[in-house]
Amino acid sequence: MAARCVLQSAGTALRSVQSDLSSKGLLQRTLGLSQLTFLGSAPCRGLRQVVEKKDGKTTVIEGVIEPTSERPQPPDPTASCPIYRWSLQNKYNYTDVLLLSQFIRSDGGMLPRRITGLCAQEHTKIAICVQMAHRAGLLPDHKPPLPEGHVPKPKSNPPLNRYLTRYSVNSVKPIYKTGLKWCKKRMTVGHPALKNNVRYSPKPLYIKH
Amino acid sequence: MSSFSRSAQQWATFARSWLLIDARMQPPGKIASVCSVRLQGKHKPIYHPLSDIGDHVVVMNTRHIAFSGNKWEQKVYSSHTGYPGSFKQLTAAQMHQKDPTAIIKLAVYGMLPKNLTRRTMMQRLQLFPDDLLPDDILRNLTEELPQPREIPRKLSEYTQEERDAFPMLWTPPEDYRMK
Numbered sequence: 001m002a003a004r005c006v007l008q009s010a011g012t013a014l015r016s017v018q019s020d021l022s023s024k025g026l027l028q029r030t031l032g033l034s035q036l037t038f039l040g041s042a043p044c045r046g047l048r049q050v051v052e053k054k055d056g057k058t059t060v061i062e063g064v065i066e067p068t069s070e071r072p073q074p075p076d077p078t079a080s081c082p083i084y085r086w087s088l089q090n091k092y093n094y095t096d097v098l099l100l101s102q103f104i105r106s107d108g109g110m111l112p113r114r115i116t117g118l119c120a121q122e123h124t125k126i127a128i129c130v131q132m133a134h135r136a137g138l139l140p141d142h143k144p145p146l147p148e149g150h151v152p153k154p155k156s157n158p159p160l161n162r163y164l165t166r167y168s169v170n171s172v173k174p175i176y177k178t179g180l181k182w183c184k185k186r187m188t189v190g191h192p193a194l195k196n197n198v199r200y201s202p203k204p205l206y207i208k209h
Numbered sequence: 210m211s212s213f214s215r216s217a218q219q220w221a222t223f224a225r226s227w228l229l230i231d232a233r234m235q236p237p238g239k240i241a242s243v244c245s246v247r248l249q250g251k252h253k254p255i256y257h258p259l260s261d262i263g264d265h266v267v268v269m270n271t272r273h274i275a276f277s278g279n280k281w282e283q284k285v286y287s288s289h290t291g292y293p294g295s296f297k298q299l300t301a302a303q304m305h306q307k308d309p310t311a312i313i314k315l316a317v318y319g320m321l322p323k324n325l326t327r328r329t330m331m332q333r334l335q336l337f338p339d340d341l342l343p344d345d346i347l348r349n350l351t352e353e354l355p356q357p358r359e360i361p362r363k364l365s366e367y368t369q370e371e372r373d374a375f376p377m378l379w380t381p382p383e384d385y386r387m388k
Contacts, residue, residue, distance in 0.1 A: 161275035189278035
């Protein structure tokens with residue numbers, strides 16, 4: 001989609017979206033994806049080159065889409081959900097950060113389903129895995145931005161290492177009375193949504209420890 | 210080894226070796242089970258419960274153990290000295306803050322056989338909260354045991370080539386901006 005902007009004279013300021021560089025004359029700015037290097041391969045959609053053309057009193061600024069580079073084809077291109085397209089259902093876990101990072105924002109939140117195209121079940125599974133990965137500390141660069149001038153309090157205790165945490169850290173209460181063997185209050189590990197994951201060992205997945 | 214002399218073979222069979230294990234990012238229960246097996250001597254074919262053939266085990270980085278699930282908040286360690294009013298219950302997080310070696314120590318103590326040899330085996334277990342070990346123990350160490358859990362890699366530890374090699378699963382629509 002070409003963004004056309006017709007100006008009357010060269011004196012008026014050029015309006016641009018998400019531009020950090022500005023210089024007079026012919027401007028070459030890239031729209032679209034920000035410079036986030038953690039994204040997978042080369043740009044997933046064509047970056048738009050902003051080309052400014054001047055004839056006399058009219059200046060035309062156009063965004064020209066470059067052709068996308070060659071990408072590997074998914075094994076099953078007919079499915080609607082990207083996970084099914086690449087046959088990854090029941091095969092991913094909270095440790096597959098390269099996969100999970102494709103569905104999160106830069107501050108760690110999930111992208112909406114209508115944008116990513118995931119089906120409902122896979123979206124919830126990915127959200128659960130992302131939550132577990134955040135709690136395990138596997139996504140250190142996806143923290144929400146702190147407000148300006150905010151100095152974090154010096155933490156006295158070093159953070160405790162954890163993994164496969166189902167519940168939020170501050171919401172869990174200690175189990176003071178675990179009960180007898182037949183009615184024991186177990187501590188849950190992992191999430192039952194991932195119980196259908198492929199397992200290569202004969203032992204079943206234990207959620208209640 | 211068949212090429213050893215008789216005295217060397219005897220020495221190699223019955224010597225008590227010093228083993229090292231790193232507990233960084235490991236679940237304490239798995240570390241404790243590995244330690245208890247080695248402390249009892251059950252990893253040796255000459256095992257007998259009465260013959261004192263367990264090895265010394267040194268555990269380092271006990272401060273950096275990792276519990277699965279919400280056990281840091283849910284697991285409670287209780288103790289009672291017998292006097293009234295002395296029932297203490299501490300969560301794993303509080304216990305760890307008080308003493309970084311206590312969790313693994315209690316786990317190993319519970320996994321050893323409940324007889325009089327348990328105390329001697331616990332004396333042969335050395336726990337260190339960080340990787341700073343005293344010189345005399347460092348000189349005694351012979352073998353390092355493999356870690357029971359595979360530590361997952363953080364996103365920042367992946368190289369740019371690995372991230373580029375991973376294919377993009379979905380294409381965002383052309384007018385979607387925020388990411």
